[in-house]
Amino acid sequence: MREKKKQIPLRLNSELYADLMNWAGNEFRSVNGQIEYLLNECVKEHKKSGKTIPTSIKKKED
Numbered sequence: 001m002r003e004k005k006k007q008i009p010l011r012l013n014s015e016l017y018a019d020l021m022n023w024a025g026n027e028f029r030s031v032n033g034q035i036e037y038l039l040n041e042c043v044k045e046h047k048k049s050g051k052t053i054p055t056s057i058k059k060k061e062d
Contacts, residue, residue, distance in 0.1 A: 010035070 012020070017031070024034035045051075 020034055021031050024031050027034065027037075029037065
């Protein structure tokens with residue numbers, strides 16, 4: 001039996017959406033698939049490190 005996925009509304013500005021669309025296209029994913037992939041990677045990193053913000057994102061903010 002396939003896992004039922006939760007649907008959520010998500011609002012993105014047009015620039016971010018365009019960036020995600022290009023990135024997703026480069027990796028042969030849909031925009032939705034790319035967002036899900038990125039969120040999964042962030043959650044894995046959080047579980048592994050216990051940090052709330054992945055190191056790669058935190059470095060950009062500093």
